Amino acid sequence: MKKERLIQRYKRAERFNHWVVAGCFVLLAISGLAFFYPAFFWLTGIFGTPQLARMVHPIIGVVMFLGFFRQFLRYWRHNFINKEDIKWMMAVPQVLNGHEVGDVGKYNGGQKGMFWLMTGCMLVLGVTGIIAWRQYFSGYFAINTVRLALLLHAWAATILIAGIIVHVYAAIWIRGTVRAMTEGVVTQTWAKKHHPKWYREVMASAHETPSGDGNGDNTGSGGNATDKMQPENANELPAAPAAGEQPQA
DSSP: OOOOOEEEOSOHHHHHHHHHHHHHHHHHHHHHHHHHOGGGGGGGGGGSSHHHHHHHHHHHHHHHHHHHHHHHHHHGGGGOOOHHHHHHHHTHHHHHTTOOOSOOOSSOHHHHHHHHHHHHHHHHHHHHHHHHOTTTTGGGSOHHHHHHHHHHHHHHHHHHHHHHHHHHHHHHHSTTHHHHHHTSEEEHHHHHHHOHHHHHHHHHHHHHSOOOSSSSOOOOTTOOGGGGOOOSSTTEEOOOOOTTOOOOO
16 A cells, blocks of 8 residues: 655754743743642652752743744744634534634644734743843832732743643644654645645645756756755655745755
8 A cells, every 4th residue: 555645844943943842831830830839839849959940940931932932933924813714713613523624724723823822921921030030130120010920920821831731632632733743744634634725835836846957956946945945754745835934045
């Protein structure tokens, strides 16, 4: 039986960035819960001591913020919500039953909503985290400002944790999704079912890619950004760039 051809969805750098942010999130959630709820204070032992946990928490937060900022710059063009996304959101019960709705692009309405939710939470966490960072910045603010920052920080963290739980559950629920972020590829069947518009763009881009001169150079003049993207597996097709995305060197 012929093996189904794969499509590249995420490059290695994108996956690395994603897992750095994910790892930071886990560490921050553990230490944050330990600080906020006395019943979870024992979790500070994961970091060695409570003092060490308190010291590294904001540092890890900065790493996560910078990592997410890079993701934001990479993906914001893909996440504008359109009428097809509204249609998808209105039909979530059908989607949960395995019936995809709408002409979905690279991301569906749920993924786009999660992207903007995470963006908002990250902004709140970043600003309030700086204000409450006792070692360096909290002394520059009034005590009531610091208290308000801590309250908003806790609320944003709670919302983000809930959102990430949904994000992980959805990734596991839809078979083949986790593979996209671990191996960087999806099957054509997966792409055609869950992201038909993106699938058509990828296939059209692959058909337009010049074949080269036989010496392995397929970056001839007039080629688009995908001409220079080398799949990580010979059985993979490169993903098409979003409209307005700058070609990569």
